Amino acid sequence: MASVGTQSSGSEKMLPKSQNLPSLQSIKSLPVDFRFVGSPTSERLEKSVDVNSLNSNAICLSIPEYIGNDLVEGAENSVGNDVSEDSPYSRTAILIEQRPTVGDEGLDTVVKSLPLPLISTSRSECRWADTSSYATNKKLQSWFQLPNGNWELGKILLTSGTESTISLPDGKVLKVKNESLVAANPDILDGVDDLMQLSYLNEPSVLYNLQYRYNRDMIYTKAGPVLVAINPFKEVPLYGNNYIEAYKNKSMESPHVYAITDTAIREMIRDEVNQSIIISGESGAGKTETAKIAMQYLAALGGGSGIEYEILKTNPILEAFGNAKTLRNDNSSRFGKLIEIHFSETGKISGAKIQTFLLEKSRVVQCMEGERSYHIFYQLCAGASPKLRDKINLKIASEYKYLRQSNCYTITGVDDAGRFHVVTEALDIVHVSKENQESVFAMLAAVLWLGNVSFSVVDNENHVEPVVDEGLTTVAKLIGCNLGELKLALSTRKMRVGNDTIVQRLTLSQAIDTRDALAKSIYSSLFDWLVEQVNKSLAVGKRRTGRSISILDIYGFESFERNSFEQFCINYANERLQQHFNRHLFKLEQEEYIQDGIDWAKVEFEDNQDCLNLFEKKPLGLLSLLDEESTFPNGTDLTFANKLKQHLNSNSCFRGERDKAFSVRHYAGEVNYDTTGFSGEE
């Protein structure tokens, strides 16, 4: 007699009535007609001692090839008899792996007689049987969106005509239009580890499934070929050597960054093709942490030469110089990075190369209340030795205007002085000499002192001159420049008129802009120089004969009140990534199903092609128009904004705003841009 079942790992309300739930032993002692297939669920079944820890209540069964149609019908009896709706196992699903020798007819007979939903007849094809009749037998449930936007799972009590009566979990009974109800999946599909397994793939079902797993610390879920990670904002016991060992070369299907990375390694070796792992998401979603976890896995598998240690040590350096506290994320990357890890033919790491993009330079001179500038400034101020402080005339963070303006110096739980030592150690490891390190710190101090440079008005046209004080003299000393030259550089500009060069005095606001531009330029040159040093160190003497795995971690989609040119570029890059995601998750997958003639209910998704066209179309897209305006001698930010309004106002993704502003309807929401600085006007 076949009786199969397992306890749901779900909430109390879902537990079966019986107190005597089946033990692992009873599951294992299934009749010979059945055996576990080598799927992740069954693997876990066999390994796990505690059935309660299972995250799925689907039992995977395989019908051995030699059984044939007759025995399939036998299976029908045994399953059908024992697993009735009232049995303790009523939430058990059955997944039958169809072998080529089992005819469709035989299988159909089994399917029809099962009192339970059949999840699949073939795991590889994922052709889920329609479970709606099962749901009708039970009390039909549907999602209903409340006025506040939240989704509630309602029980349908009655359907008549175009309306249904539903009861919500809080006991309220509502009469609603049928079209406002969104199909819910049967309980049996709660917490599936691949969203593609859901019978109904709609917003509330996806959110519910992700939350169901998240509540159980299962932060990873697959969405076909894509891994969805939900930031746990706490330590989760999912990493480290034991986990690495478990995933190593095992083609484990259960969702994890290690599994994705392992697939990249295997496919790189097997197909001899370079691989890339693209990580995208909004700010604070966990991209950088995920990139680090992937790098740790690569280092563990491809390590041995010692270079992997250097690669991992680049993280504290890049984070110190390129990350900052924002309102959304205490450690927000303010630049994008592409890390290429090179492997030799034997699969060992032979070197790496880091490319960085779009460092947010403006943060050096201004940041919002409650945010911080780059970590390294605070680390330096807190952790520099007395000798170094003396040498570069360093004060505490609150002495510097650039750091003072946002009124935030520390991050809860972060020891800046301690981090400074970690950074200097990491700089040692990537072979930045002590002498060069000192020059780096001197340049950082110069940037901070620049912010303290003030100006005094010298005539009635508001022309200014820098005040000669500790700030100005320290900057001159640190950057190795004559004081008089520095004064001129900060208060005048040279212009060519015909064959002559004339020197024009700057007004206060022009001088402040010049000072800030110098500070930004010093900082971004320093950042680029460091990345160059890191790359030299990671590539020394290594022949790049093998293949590589690249990890792209670009900083996330963001929207402030008024967004800059940098944010415009970042949001465009994110729009492109979204399109890549859509293509792989929906477009290509669905095209393949259609080509193969697979009966597939089309999944509706929001295609962001229109928004991409707004950016990319020639000659009347945002980028082309910006290119054009930047080359016009009389082009300004205002003429650019007017041009956009003239040509793009009829585009549904665009809206002209007052003065120099416009907004774009991105996939993640509408964003307002201020064209100040877009056209590069003088």
Ligand SMILES: Nc1ncnc2c1ncn2[C@@H]1O[C@H](COP(=O)(O)OP(=O)(O)OP(=O)(O)O)[C@@H](O)[C@H]1O
């Ligand atoms: N897997 C994880 N385990 C534990 N904590 C995590 C994990 N992923 C992210 N976090 C937490 O969330 C914070 C933000 O994550 P992270 O810096 O990776 O976000 P991000 O997507 O790179 O954001 P940004 O675009 O602003 O750089 C981390 O500092 C960490 O505290």
